Amino acid sequence: MLTRGEFLRISALLGTGALLASCTPARPDYAERESASLRRLLILYTNDEHGWMEPVDNYGGAAGLARLWRKIEGHTALSPSLALSGGDLWTGPALSTYFEGEATFDIMNSLGYAAAAIGNHDFDDGLEVLRQRAAQAHFPLLSANLRQKTDGAVPDFARPYTVQTINGITVGLIGLTTTETPIDTQPAHVAGFDFIPYAEALEEVVPQAKAEGAQLLVVLGHLCNSNLRTLAPRAAELGIHILCGGHCHEETVESVEGVTIVQSGSFWHGYIRMALLFDTATGKIAEMDASLQANTKGGRDAEMAAQVAAWREQADPSLWEIIGYAKRKIDWDSLQMAALITRPWLQAYPAAQVALTSPRYVQSLPAGEISRASLLSMLPTDNELVDMALTGAQLIQVIETHRPHMGGLSESGGVYTLADGSPLDPAAVLHVLIPNALYEGGNRFSVREMDPQARYTGLGWREPIIAWVEALGSSKSHPLEEYLS
Numbered sequence: 001m002l003t004r005g006e007f008l009r010i011s012a013l014l015g016t017g018a019l020l021a022s023c024t025p026a027r028p029d030y031a032e033r034e035s036a037s038l039r040r041l042l043i044l045y046t047n048d049e050h051g052w053m054e055p056v057d058n059y060g061g062a063a064g065l066a067r068l069w070r071k072i073e074g075h076t077a078l079s080p081s082l083a084l085s086g087g088d089l090w091t092g093p094a095l096s097t098y099f100e101g102e103a104t105f106d107i108m109n110s111l112g113y114a115a116a117a118i119g120n121h122d123f124d125d126g127l128e129v130l131r132q133r134a135a136q137a138h139f140p141l142l143s144a145n146l147r148q149k150t151d152g153a154v155p156d157f158a159r160p161y162t163v164q165t166i167n168g169i170t171v172g173l174i175g176l177t178t179t180e181t182p183i184d185t186q187p188a189h190v191a192g193f194d195f196i197p198y199a200e201a202l203e204e205v206v207p208q209a210k211a212e213g214a215q216l217l218v219v220l221g222h223l224c225n226s227n228l229r230t231l232a233p234r235a236a237e238l239g240i241h242i243l244c245g246g247h248c249h250e251e252t253v254e255s256v257e258g259v260t261i262v263q264s265g266s267f268w269h270g271y272i273r274m275a276l277l278f279d280t281a282t283g284k285i286a287e288m289d290a291s292l293q294a295n296t297k298g299g300r301d302a303e304m305a306a307q308v309a310a311w312r313e314q315a316d317p318s319l320w321e322i323i324g325y326a327k328r329k330i331d332w333d334s335l336q337m338a339a340l341i342t343r344p345w346l347q348a349y350p351a352a353q354v355a356l357t358s359p360r361y362v363q364s365l366p367a368g369e370i371s372r373a374s375l376l377s378m379l380p381t382d383n384e385l386v387d388m389a390l391t392g393a394q395l396i397q398v399i400e401t402h403r404p405h406m407g408g409l410s411e412s413g414g415v416y417t418l419a420d421g422s423p424l425d426p427a428a429v430l431h432v433l434i435p436n437a438l439y440e441g442g443n444r445f446s447v448r449e450m451d452p453q454a455r456y457t458g459l460g461w462r463e464p465i466i467a468w469v470e471a472l473g474s475s476k477s478h479p480l481e482e483y484l485s
């Protein structure tokens with residue numbers, strides 16, 4: 001995907017919004033152009049890291065990135081550079097999820113991040129964990145539009161913005177969090193917050209950041225490009241120079257209304273490199289070169305590789321034990337994945353006849369050996385199974401509205417059949433298992449009103465799957481797929 005990275009580049013004269021033909025060297029740093037008022041800055045930006053610290057496939061993970069940033073970009077505590085993040089920091093592979101972000105933040109501290117936006121998934125483990133991460137971070141967590149319902153204030157673990165002076169440039173960094181957060185994390189975790197409109201938040205905090213001396217204004221937004229493009233004209237009026245995005249895992253370097261919009265993809269597969277020359281006399285960017293750089297080539301930083309490996313060693317060793325084998329990748333949205341998730345649930349909770357979940361909560365299971373960690377990565381958020389009583393008619397309505405993964409029920413030509421071969425009776429009451437986040441309205445599910453008194457079973461959504469896979473004893477000669485048809 002990042003092969004396009006080499007080509008996503010703008011060399012822009014901002015203020016006029018005019019794009020210049022790019023005849024610049026691969027990594028301009030403007031060092032030779034500096035004067036008393038013209039100051040250079042290098043911004044290194046990533047979003048949606050989701051804790052992918054370890055190298056995967058062709059990508060270098062944190063050790064690859066550390067090498068690029070330290071050796072190639074010269075990013076140190078003293079360099080004229082800022083490393084920034086657009087949020088969704090840790091829900092992801094087992095190594096990150098297991099430690100509830102502690103390992104990821106340790107790595108981000110070492111990578112020298114100066115600020116990060118709060119993303120929707122940063123609420124996945126609850127507010128107490130988010131508070132612990134904020135205390136652990138050597139950088140502030142930012143969100144200007146996250147407000148407590150009680151008093152309208154930004155909560156204690158966040159700051160709306162931060163002002164930092166680097167190489168003579170006073171930089172205002174402002175955070176934004178997607179207004180979709182309540183449907184894209186555990187709804188209960190954010191029930192106490194409002195996510196106010198992006199423009200309204202910027203109108204309030206940009207003057208505050210300017211009053212503290214901020215000249216160069218950069219938004220760290222956990223928002224998709226479509227939102228950033230809509231926001232760009234108002235951002236330009238407010239004097240914002242750069243809108244950094246996230247959430248949609250897009251790869252972007254573009255200029256809208258003279259505002260630079262960037263997004264780096266996801267999973268530390270690459271980073272946005274923005275080298276700029278800032279005119280402190282006029283408050284404008286005199287020149288900027290922005291590009292997406294891939295974290296694929298070259299070596300690894302040995303110190304960072306050791307730091308990541310140390311976290312792996314700290315995890316419960318049983319996490320890495322091999323408990324099964326899949327011949328091919330099991331895709332997150334496949335019927336095989338629906339069977340892998342729902343069959344163990346129904347076996348562990350036989351009082352239910354049907355099980356439903358959203359494919360959007362699932363990551364694909366890679367081919368090859370399966371460990372408990374593989375299954376933790378497959379379902380990276382915590383959920384408890386809820387037992388709802390629904391009529392057959394209500395169940396069909398839920399299925400046709402939300403198109404979930406389902407178990408205990410099959411559909412052919414609009415006819416629904418239960419696992420025992422009997423047709424689904426619209427009037428009969430059935431017990432249906434569903435993860436608590438969906439029951440509570442996550443992923444836009446509207447089911448709670450059909451059974452407001454549903455039973456929380458106390459059963460985690462991963463444990464039955466881990467036990468089921470372990471009991472199967474799938475192997476190269478009898479891979480997991482054989483049990484999922």
Ligand SMILES: [Zn+2]
Pocket residue numbers: 088119120121222246247248
């Ligand atoms: Zn997100």
